Amino acid sequence: MSLTASSATIAPDRVTTLVSHLTVPKGFGDATLRNRRPDAIELLGGIPDPSALPTAELIEATRRVLSDPITGTDPLQYSRTAGLDLLRQWIAAREGVPVERILITNGGFHGISLSLQAVVDRGDLVAVDNPIFPLFLRGLELSQGRVLPIAVHNDGLDVEALASELSRGARPVAVYTVPDFHNPSQGTLPTAARIELVRLAEHYGFTVLADNPYRELRFRGEEQSFDVFNQSSHVIHINTFTKTLGPGLRLGWVVVPERLVDPFIKLRSRQDSHSSTFVQSVVGDLLTAQPEFFDDNLATANALYGRRADLLAESLERHAPGAFEISQPEGGFFLWPRIIDDTVDAEQLARDASEEGVEYQRGSFFTSGDGSDADRHLRLAYGNVSDDLLDEAAARLGRALARQRG
Amino acid sequence: MSLTASSATIAPDRVTTLVSHLTVPKGFGDATLRNRRPDAIELLGGIPDPSALPTAELIEATRRVLSDPITGTDPLQYSRTAGLDLLRQWIAAREGVPVERILITNGGFHGISLSLQAVVDRGDLVAVDNPIFPLFLRGLELSQGRVLPIAVHNDGLDVEALASELSRGARPVAVYTVPDFHNPSQGTLPTAARIELVRLAEHYGFTVLADNPYRELRFRGEEQSFDVFNQSSHVIHINTFTKTLGPGLRLGWVVVPERLVDPFIKLRSRQDSHSSTFVQSVVGDLLTAQPEFFDDNLATANALYGRRADLLAESLERHAPGAFEISQPEGGFFLWPRIIDDTVDAEQLARDASEEGVEYQRGSFFTSGDGSDADRHLRLAYGNVSDDLLDEAAARLGRALARQRG
Numbered sequence: 001m002s003l004t005a006s007s008a009t010i011a012p013d014r015v016t017t018l019v020s021h022l023t024v025p026k027g028f029g030d031a032t033l034r035n036r037r038p039d040a041i042e043l044l045g046g047i048p049d050p051s052a053l054p055t056a057e058l059i060e061a062t063r064r065v066l067s068d069p070i071t072g073t074d075p076l077q078y079s080r081t082a083g084l085d086l087l088r089q090w091i092a093a094r095e096g097v098p099v100e101r102i103l104i105t106n107g108g109f110h111g112i113s114l115s116l117q118a119v120v121d122r123g124d125l126v127a128v129d130n131p132i133f134p135l136f137l138r139g140l141e142l143s144q145g146r147v148l149p150i151a152v153h154n155d156g157l158d159v160e161a162l163a164s165e166l167s168r169g170a171r172p173v174a175v176y177t178v179p180d181f182h183n184p185s186q187g188t189l190p191t192a193a194r195i196e197l198v199r200l201a202e203h204y205g206f207t208v209l210a211d212n213p214y215r216e217l218r219f220r221g222e223e224q225s226f227d228v229f230n231q232s233s234h235v236i237h238i239n240t241f242t243k244t245l246g247p248g249l250r251l252g253w254v255v256v257p258e259r260l261v262d263p264f265i266k267l268r269s270r271q272d273s274h275s276s277t278f279v280q281s282v283v284g285d286l287l288t289a290q291p292e293f294f295d296d297n298l299a300t301a302n303a304l305y306g307r308r309a310d311l312l313a314e315s316l317e318r319h320a321p322g323a324f325e326i327s328q329p330e331g332g333f334f335l336w337p338r339i340i341d342d343t344v345d346a347e348q349l350a351r352d353a354s355e356e357g358v359e360y361q362r363g364s365f366f367t368s369g370d371g372s373d374a375d376r377h378l379r380l381a382y383g384n385v386s387d388d389l390l391d392e393a394a395a396r397l398g399r400a401l402a403r404q405r406g
Numbered sequence: 407m408s409l410t411a412s413s414a415t416i417a418p419d420r421v422t423t424l425v426s427h428l429t430v431p432k433g434f435g436d437a438t439l440r441n442r443r444p445d446a447i448e449l450l451g452g453i454p455d456p457s458a459l460p461t462a463e464l465i466e467a468t469r470r471v472l473s474d475p476i477t478g479t480d481p482l483q484y485s486r487t488a489g490l491d492l493l494r495q496w497i498a499a500r501e502g503v504p505v506e507r508i509l510i511t512n513g514g515f516h517g518i519s520l521s522l523q524a525v526v527d528r529g530d531l532v533a534v535d536n537p538i539f540p541l542f543l544r545g546l547e548l549s550q551g552r553v554l555p556i557a558v559h560n561d562g563l564d565v566e567a568l569a570s571e572l573s574r575g576a577r578p579v580a581v582y583t584v585p586d587f588h589n590p591s592q593g594t595l596p597t598a599a600r601i602e603l604v605r606l607a608e609h610y611g612f613t614v615l616a617d618n619p620y621r622e623l624r625f626r627g628e629e630q631s632f633d634v635f636n637q638s639s640h641v642i643h644i645n646t647f648t649k650t651l652g653p654g655l656r657l658g659w660v661v662v663p664e665r666l667v668d669p670f671i672k673l674r675s676r677q678d679s680h681s682s683t684f685v686q687s688v689v690g691d692l693l694t695a696q697p698e699f700f701d702d703n704l705a706t707a708n709a710l711y712g713r714r715a716d717l718l719a720e721s722l723e724r725h726a727p728g729a730f731e732i733s734q735p736e737g738g739f740f741l742w743p744r745i746i747d748d749t750v751d752a753e754q755l756a757r758d759a760s761e762e763g764v765e766y767q768r769g770s771f772f773t774s775g776d777g778s779d780a781d782r783h784l785r786l787a788y789g790n791v792s793d794d795l796l797d798e799a800a801a802r803l804g805r806a807l808a809r810q811r812g
Contacts (some may be wrong), residue, residue, distance in 0.1 A: 014579070014611070015669045016527045016549075022672040050479040055472040058482075058684075062468040066461040073456040076464075076652025106512070106678035113677050121422045139676050143422070173420065205420070246482025248683030263421045266428040270545050271519050271677065272512035276685050277654030278464075 022141050041393040043360040043380040046183060046214070046243065046333045050384065052301035053246045054286065057293065061286040075281035081269045082261075083253070084277065087284040095237070095255050097230050103264050104275045106250040108213045108240035112139050112176075114254065115236045118263050119174055119207045120145050127162060127172040131366035131374040133183045133211065136176055148172055149369030154327055156182055156189030159197050166204055174207045180224070181214040181332025184366045184379040188330060191225040201234035208235040213243050213252075214332040216298055219306030221330035233257040241283065243333070243383075244298060251279050302331070308382040308390055309335060315391045319398030323405075324378075333383035336363075339376050344404050346375055352400035358393045428547050447799040449766040449786040452589060452620070452649065452739045456790065458707035459652045460692065463699065467692040481687035487675045488667075489659070490683065493690040497659050501643070503636050507663070509670050510681045512656040514619045514646035518545050518582075520660065521642045524669050525580055525613045526551050533568060533578040537772035537780035539589045539617065542582055554578055555775030560733055562588055562595030565602050572610055580613045586630070587620035587738025590772045590785040594736060597631040607640035614641040619649050619658075620738040622704055625712030627736035639663040647689065649739070649789075650704060657685050708737070714788040714796055715741060721797045725804030729811075730784075739789035742769075745782050750810050752781055758806035764799045 065075050082088065083104025092099040105111045112135075120126055120143040128136065130149035137147065148170055151158040157177040175197070179189040189197075201208045210229045229235040240252030256264055268274070287294055309329045316324055316337060323344075324337035339346055350362045363377030378397075382390055471481050488494065489510025498505040511517045518541075526532055526549040534542065536555035543553065554576055557564040563583040572578075581603070585595040595603075607614045616635045635641040646658030662670055674680070693700050715735045722730055722743060729750075730743035745752055756768045769783030784803075788796055 015524055015666070018527075019524050019669040019673055022669075022676065024668065024672060045484075047483065053479045053482045055478050055482070059469050059472050063465050066465050072461050073459050073652070074654070076459045076461070076654040077453065078451070078653045106682070110678035118421055118425050121424075142676050246479070246684070247484045248480070248482040248687075250678060250680070250682040250684075260421070262430065263425040263428075266430065267425055270428065270548050272516035272656060274656070276512070276656040276682055278652070278656075278685060279682055281654075 018142070021144055023138070040354070040357045040359050041385065041389050041396065043358065043382060043385060043393055045381055045384075047381070047384045048243055048246065048301065049304060052244075052297065052304065054293075054297055057286055057290075058282060061282045061289065064289065065281045065285050075278045077277060079274055079277040079280070081265050081274045083275060084280040084284055086288060087280050088253075090284065090287050091253050095230055096227060097255055100261060101255055101258065103254050103256060103261070103268070104280060105240070105252045105254055106272070106275050107242050107247070107252040108211065108238055109135060109139065110250070111236075111238035111240070111252055111254040112136060112209065112211060113142065114264055114267060115174075115207075115209050115238065116140060116143050116145070117267055118260060119236075121173070124173045125171065127165065127170070127175040127206075128368050129157060129177050129182070130368040130372045131184055131363065131377075132176070132368040133178055134366055134368075136211070137368065147368055149367075149371070150175075151371065152177075152182060152185050152187070154185075154187045156187045156193065157197070159189075159193045159200070162197070163200060166200060171204065172206050174209055175201065176209045176211065178211045178214070179226075179229075180212055181217060181330070181334070183214070183332070184334055184336055184361065184363065184374070185377070186327060186329050186332060186334050186336045188221075188224055191228065194225060194228040198228055198232045198235060202232065206234065208232070209238065210235055211238045213238075213240050215239065216244050217302055217305060217333070218331035219302040219309070230255050233259060236260065244294070244301070245283065245286075249279055249283065251275060251283055305331070305333065305383055308385065308387065311387055312380060312382045312390045312394060315394030316397065319394045320401050323398075323401055333381050335380040335382060336377050337380065338373070339378070341405065344401065346378075348404060349378075349400055352403050353397055356396040356400045358396040358400070424548070427550055429544070445763060446760070447764045447791065447795050447802065449764065449788060449791060449799055451787055451790075453787070453790045454649050454652065455707065455710060458650075458703065458710065460699075460703055463692055463696075464688060467688045467695065470695065471687045471691050481684045483683060485680050485683040485686070487671050487680045489681060490686040490690055492694060493686050494659075496690065496693050501636055501661050502633060503661055506667060507661055509660050509662060509667070509674070510686060511646070511658045511660055512678070512681050513648050513653065513658040514617065514644055515541060515545065516656070517642075517644035517646070517658055517660045518542060518615065518617060519548065520670055520673060521580075521613075521615050521644065522546060522549050522551070523673055524666060525642075527579070530579045531577065533571065533576070533581040533612075534774050535563060535583050535588070536774040536778045537590055537769065537783075538582070538774040539584055540772055540774075542617070543774065553774055555773075555777070556581070557777065558583075558588060558591050558593070560591075560593045562593045562599065563603070565595075565599045565606070568603070569606060572606060577610065578612050580615055581607065582615045582617065584617045584620070585632075585635075586618055587623060587736070587740070589620070589738070590740055590742055590767065590769070590780070591783070592733060592735050592738060592740050592742045594627075594630055597634065600631060600634040604634055604638045604641060608638060612640065614638070615644065616641055617644045619644075619646050621645065622650050623708055623711060623739070624737035625708040625715070636661050639665065642666065650700070650707070651689065651692075655685055655689065657681060657689055711737070711739065711789055714791065714793065717793055718786060718788045718796045718800060721800030722803065725800045726807050729804075729807055739787050741786040741788060742783050743786065744779070745784070747811065750807065752784075754810060755784075755806055758809045759803055762802040762806045764802040764806070
């Protein structure tokens with residue numbers, strides 16, 4: 001029979017509803033990576049310092065796992081969806097949970113993505129940090145989730161504000177927060193607030209997505225409990241080796257409640273089956289061949305990050321005295337100074353800073369709704385910027401500010 | 407205010423509609439990996455031989471990329487969603503397409519999964535191979551897609567049967583097939599049939615998912631055109647380094663039409679952001695530092711696979727004369743013998759074979775609908791089984807068959 005195009009064809013640019021709802025990535029992520037200016041000092045990303053990344057040790061671990069005459073090709077073969085036992089056991093011991101609850105991911109954002117697909121249905125309400133790690137909102141488009149912004153203050157998520165919303169009838173299916181060294185606002189949620197957050201989750205039946213990539217990067221102050229998260233049936237605790245061993249490995253994990261182990265495996269087995277056996281084997285060997293390696297490496301890195309945080313805060317005060325309110329950071333990669341002078345135009349400051357040769361993320365980029373003063377803040381990332389450049393960056397920022405303050 | 411559990415809670419085991427529709431993986435995949443019996447000869451999976459995997463070369467490539475004083479930490483940092491340019495360029499040159507159309511994945515199944523999420527909406531009709539690579543059907547659960555089985559014969563998909571279905575009014579949004587060295591049925595789709603398949607796709611507006619993991623494994627006969635696929639706006643051409651460099655790398659690619667580049671990147675940037683920069687860097691170096699490496703390695707591997715294919719076919723004929731109809735394979739990892747004697751119970755044969763100490767996949771496992779004679783076949787995978795064991799496996803299979811034939 002003859003075919004007539006008019007009656008037969010489907011629109012050739014047809015894509016799924018899922019994909020058609022996704023926006024083009026912009027702002028950070030691809031654009032940041034694309035437009036790096038070698039002449040500017042960039043305080044842009046939550047990126048570990050190159051000196052903290054264990055290149056020599058990874059070369060050795062790779063040699064060890066691939067040269068074993070018996071098991072040397074195992075890293076190049078298929079493995080289980082949940083992840084390699086050696087690696088899961090090391091993580092489980094640190095998290096204080098049974099190994100069955102540890103699932104290996106391709107990094108922290110992958111953990112967020114799997115969590116969203118597992119617990120947030122199309123159009124569901126999700127309570128989130130305000131200000132927020134904005135890539136979470138990008139991920140949430142997978143579920144076309146609705147957002148309920150909850151204020152974040154100096155000590156993390158305002159759990160009382162969340163409780164008020166719940167008591168007024170809001171029924172989120174999930175609550176997203178970064179509990180340690182918040183991105184962007186640098187604070188840490190105290191143990192008491194974590195306990196209350198988990199109590200609310202168990203009472204109202206929502207799932208806490210506790211996104212914790214910076215947890216290991218504490219350089220002062222007292223650790224707040226993560227066990228509160230790991231012991232609840234209503235928390236997915238998301239972590240990664242991104243900030244400690246390198247983002248490029250794409251290796252992380254989630255601690256999931258027992259009830260979510262099977263759903264996660266079912267979902268993951270329909271994506272990429274499992275994380276690279278090669279990467280898992282190399283990192284598993286790195287972590288176990290020299291048991292002290294990870295903590296030693298971390299101690300060195302944290303000393304560096306702590307020094308840089310302080311140096312940047314001091315330099316800002318020196319080059320722009322009285323201009324910023326700055327909390328002393330206890331860990332992580334971000335300083336979140338607030339512009340004290342209300343007459344300063346924060347957007348103009350960012351443009352002027354760019355002209356002076358310093359790039360940072362404007363606070364306004366991180367809002368998830370109204371009512372935040374994020375637009376009066378700057379997010380300054382110091383992790384991968386040398387001491388000298390941090391001081392110079394502060395000087396340039398001071399000059400940018402002087403353009404408005406005279 | 408006081409909280410009353412009855413009115414407030416959401417069911418604590420709540421998961422998304424997406425996840426609730428996914429079945430527990432079984433059969434091959436996790437179960438196969440879980441139950442390996444050291445005393446049995448396993449002809450189970452499409453797995454490359456350990457001797458064909460470049461362990462020494464990967465150690466050297468890792469050393470090279472991580473020890474460079476300038477770029478040595480780049481493999482441990484974030485990179486672009488589309489993939490590393492070095493690797494994409496190498497692939498683009500082989501595929502004969504602009505580099506923009508190459509997107510790096512975490513292996514072939516990941517390519518399938520992304521394709522399904524990009525072009526198959528919930529409940530859409532998808533025409534598929536019958537018999538089929540069954541994990542495709544597992545992936546299709548992501549879209550709750552409906553299946554239109556199309557016969558596969560000795561030379562791959564029956565494109566005429568597909569054309570009949572289309573002319574009778576079937577309107578699939580996609581057609582899934584393995585064009586080279588079909589899994590499980592070992593045949594290859596001739597160029598003429600590919601041209602017709604692409605013509606139908608462009609006419610009716612569906613997308614061909616050409617899943618081609620075995621393409622490089624040709625050990626005799628003439629290559630059929632893959633350019634037909636790469637030059638169409640209606641084909642996603644899915645490939646992987648799984649069968650050539652090792653499944654454990656989890657590294658593959660898709661050649662997508664221009665119109666699907668952005669949808670794929672938008673989707674992928676909401677999953678794990680990008681494939682491991684580390685794995686991409688190491689493999690990119692491996693492929694480009696010694697330009698002859700990949701083809702040399704492949705030639706050696708294909709000589710091995712060809713010899714094993716022939717050896718297994720000959721051994722079957724020797725140990726079970728006249729019992730099987732066998733086509734001489736031209737490539738890939740599978741022999742698909744048909745049991746000639748209709749009185750032989752194929753399921754019983756598999757059980758008897760297991761008792762005799764040889765494991766293979768029953769043909770019935772691969773049907774996607776009625777009308778196939780797959781249940782009269784055995785899928786015997788010879789890629790990673792030594793010559794001696796292949797002969798012994800055939801002897802055991804002969805003994806299993808003798809139990810029924812006397």
